[in-house]
Amino acid sequence: MVLLQGNFACEMKVKANSPFSGAGEGAIIDGEMAEPDVQIITSGGLRIPAHSSVLASASPVLGSIIEGPQKHRSSEGNIPILGVPCDAVSVFMQFLYSSKCSEEQMENYGIHLLALSHVYLVPLLKRRCTRGLAERLTIENVVDILQLARLCDAPDLYLRCMKLLSNNFKAIEQTEGWKFLQSHDPLLELQILQFMDEAESRKKRTRRQRQEQGLYLELSEAMDCLEHICTEGCMSVGPYDMDPSKNTSPCSKFSTCHGLQLLIKHFAACKKRVNGGCLRCKRMWQLLRLHSSICDSPDECKVPLCRQFKLKVQQDRRGEDARWRLLVRKVVSAKTIYSLTLPKWKREEEPRTTQNHHEIRSFK
Numbered sequence: 045m046v047l048l049q050g051n052f053a054c055e056m057k058v059k060a061n062s063p064f065s066g067a068g069e070g071a072i073i074d075g076e077m078a079e080p081d082v083q084i085i086t087s088g089g090l091r092i093p094a095h096s097s098v099l100a101s102a103s104p105v106l107g108s109i110i111e112g113p114q115k116h117r118s119s120e121g122n123i124p125i126l127g128v129p130c131d132a133v134s135v136f137m138q139f140l141y142s143s144k145c146s147e148e149q150m151e152n153y154g155i156h157l158l159a160l161s162h163v164y165l166v167p168l169l170k171r172r173c174t175r176g177l178a179e180r181l182t183i184e185n186v187v188d189i190l191q192l193a194r195l196c197d198a199p200d201l202y203l204r205c206m207k208l209l210s211n212n213f214k215a216i217e218q219t220e221g222w223k224f225l226q227s228h229d230p231l232l233e234l235q236i237l238q239f240m241d242e243a244e245s246r247k248k249r250t251r252r253q254r255q256e257q258g259l260y261l262e263l264s265e266a267m268d269c270l271e272h273i274c275t276e277g278c279m280s281v282g283p284y285d286m287d288p289s290k291n292t293s294p295c296s297k298f299s300t301c302h303g304l305q306l307l308i309k310h311f312a313a314c315k316k317r318v319n320g321g322c323l324r325c326k327r328m329w330q331l332l333r334l335h336s337s338i339c340d341s342p343d344e345c346k347v348p349l350c351r352q353f354k355l356k357v358q359q360d361r362r363g364e365d366a367r368w369r370l371l372v373r374k375v376v377s378a379k380t381i382y383s384l385t386l387p388k389w390k391r392e393e394e395p396r397t398t399q400n401h402h403e404i405r406s407f408k
């Protein structure tokens with residue numbers, strides 16, 4: 045029943061994984077395997093007998109070749125699939141019958157199968173190939189696969205290639221594939237360089253956002269410390285009605301808390317003050333104002349000036365300006381965002397930017 049002609053090596057392999065081994069539904073009529081009624085012809089001259097009903101149901105393109113005018117096939121029902129190794133065509137046929145292909149076949153014929161799945165519109169195989177090739181991307185093959193992904197309209201694979209390229213450009217620049225691309229496809233070269241440029245500015249943007257987020261988080265921590273110092277006291281600083289000697293050991297947020305304590309001590313003793321142009325006093329003033337904007341129980345609050353700031357906002361008909369309100373919102377949300385992203389943050393190479401542990405940074 046299986047008629048094979050041509051290249052002997054191909055013939056043996058095709059027999060070993062004959063497409064009929066996992067026969068598709070279309071080939072079985074009344075519980076029996078129907079006779080093959082078409083033959084696939086490969087570049088190597090191999091003939092693979094097949095069932096037109098199976099081919100048509102697996103691939104609309106093969107379907108229209110079978111049903112359409114006999115332009116693409118000879119009168120004997122031959123359908124040529126040329127331009128790829130005959131073994132790749134065998135694997136393709138096997139997939140059309142069984143929807144299966146092995147990892148080894150993917151390893152050997154992944155690029156051909158992607159091309160075939162694209163040309164003959166077999167989405168399931170195309171997805172398999174996209175995934176399979178993405179797993180097998182290397183510095184050496186990435187340029188070739190990128191070009192194939194573009195030709196075959198496989199955006200996921202294309203993006204994976206672009207990312208690998210932009211992360212390993214120094215090494216890839218040295219490969220034969222890249223040199224060939226440079227001399228044959230300047231447009232794609234340009235697209236790659238543009239992608240890398242955009243990736244770089246994306247990275248910069250993320251870095252900036254993370255730094256900003258770090259600042260808000262620092263402020264949020266400073267707010268916790270301020271309340272804690274003014275309520276419970278910490279080390280040598282505390283509310284006037286509390287004996288400061290009771291809290292001599294550093295707390296868990298030592299660096300922020302200690303910086304804040306130094307600032308409070310300075311604020312209490314400074315002769316220049318805010319209006320005299322003292323920057324440290326101005327910073328403390330802003331922190332106190334920020335606390336007041338966040339504080340929801342000013343009547344019991346022990347933080348200095350909390351109520352006064354609240355009253356001032358109420359009296360001032362314009363209220364707080366938009367920029368200040370935005371700052372307050374961001375400080376309030378910083379902690380939530382931080383706790384959500386903590387595992388990722390820990391992995392990143394850039395820890396939160398605490399530039400100076402002994403001072404609270406200025407923020408406006």
Ligand SMILES: [Zn+2]
Nearest residue numbers: 272278295301
């Ligand atoms: Zn403390």
Ligand SMILES: [Zn+2]
Nearest residue numbers: 314317322325
């Ligand atoms: Zn001062």
Ligand SMILES: [Zn+2]
Nearest residue numbers: 339345347350
């Ligand atoms: Zn308060």
